[in-house]
Amino acid sequence: MNSNSNGFGSAGAVAATEYIRRHHRHETGGIQCSSVVVKRIKAPVPLVWSLVRRFDQPQKYKPFISRCVAQGNLEIGSLREVDVKSGLPATTSIERLELLDDDEHILSIRIIGGDHRLKNYSSIISLHPEIIDGRPGTLVIESFVVDVPEGNTKDETCYFVEALIKCNLKSLADVSEGLAVQDRTEPIDI
Numbered sequence: 001m002n003s004n005s006n007g008f009g010s011a012g013a014v015a016a017t018e019y020i021r022r023h024h025r026h027e028t029g030g031i032q033c034s035s036v037v038v039k040r041i042k043a044p045v046p047l048v049w050s051l052v053r054r055f056d057q058p059q060k061y062k063p064f065i066s067r068c069v070a071q072g073n074l075e076i077g078s079l080r081e082v083d084v085k086s087g088l089p090a091t092t093s094i095e096r097l098e099l100l101d102d103d104e105h106i107l108s109i110r111i112i113g114g115d116h117r118l119k120n121y122s123s124i125i126s127l128h129p130e131i132i133d134g135r136p137g138t139l140v141i142e143s144f145v146v147d148v149p150e151g152n153t154k155d156e157t158c159y160f161v162e163a164l165i166k167c168n169l170k171s172l173a174d175v176s177e178g179l180a181v182q183d184r185t186e187p188i189d190i
Contacts, residue, residue, distance in 0.1 A: 027145070028145050029147075031147055031148050032120065032145055032146060032147050032148060033145070033146060033148055033154040033155075033157050033158045033161075034143065034144065034145040034146075034158075035143065035144060035158045035161065035162055036141060036142070036143040037141075037142050037143075037162055037165045037166055037169060038139065038140070038141050039139075039140045039142075039166075039169040039170070039172070039173060040130070040132055040137060040138070040139055040140075041132075041137060041138045041139075041140055041169075041172065041173040041176050041177065042132050042133065042135065042137050042173075042177050042180065043136075043137065043138060043173075043176035043177050043179065043180035044129070044136035044137070044138065044180065045105060045127050045128070045129045045136070045138045047176055047179055047180055048127055048138040048140065048172065048176045049102075049105050049127055051172060051175060051176060052105075052107055052125060052127065052140075052172070053100060053102065053105075053107060055070060055074055055078060055080060055097045055100065055107070055109070056068060056070035056074060056078075056080060058080075058082060059082075060175065061168065061171050061172040061175045061176075062168045062171065063085075063167060063168070063171050064084055064085050064164065064167070064168075065082045065083065065084060065085070066083045066084070066085045067082065067083040068080050068081070068082045068083075069081050072097075074097070074100065075097070075100070076097055076098065076099065076100065077096065077097065078096070078097045079094060079095065079096055079097075079112075080094075080095050080097075081093070081094050081095075081114075082095065082114075084116070090114065090115060090116030090117070090118075091114075091115040091116075092114045092115050092116075093111055093113075093114035093115075093116055093118075094111070094112050094113035094114045095109045095110065095111050095112065095114075096109065096110050096112050097109060098110050098122070099124070104126070105126060105127035105128070106124065106125070106126045106127075107124070107125050107126075108122070108123065108124045108125075109122070109123055110122045117149045118146050118147075118161070119146070119147040119149070120145075120146060120147045121144060121145070121146040121147075121161075122144065122145050122146075123142060123143065123144040123145075123165075124142070124143050124144075125140065125141070125142040126140075126141050126142075127139070127140055127141075128140075128141070138176070140169055140172065142165050142168075142169065144161055144165070146161060
């Protein structure tokens, strides 16, 4: 499993490693790859979670999704069909909600169909509170496992999926931090 961190000190890296160990376990087969991407967001967990937990509205922060039609009441087993913007090697994705934990701030999805190359894709995203520049912030960890498509290597597949996740998490940070500025809180004394 690869891991990408964003300039954490040793204490931050230890915390991230512990969160990954506790919440981001993926069983990988011989033709699969798995990785973890970590992002710090200068916005409090409840604000970031309000975007992430919306299984029915991923386009609020995921820039490659143009439309989402969800079925069900946002509970485990609910399905969504997302339309992917042009420019990616995909047009649609059908996804199932595997886990939605509002107490632990964990969301997991599995792709079960669609027109794309991400077969047997499963991801987990978890949010963890931390102080960034004296204010409430969020440590976001997203991990995945996916089959390696025929004609690709594990490294190529992981690089592609990591790039998509990094783009999504940058957009999540931009949206969350923009909303946080509108609702500024006082610095926390440490």
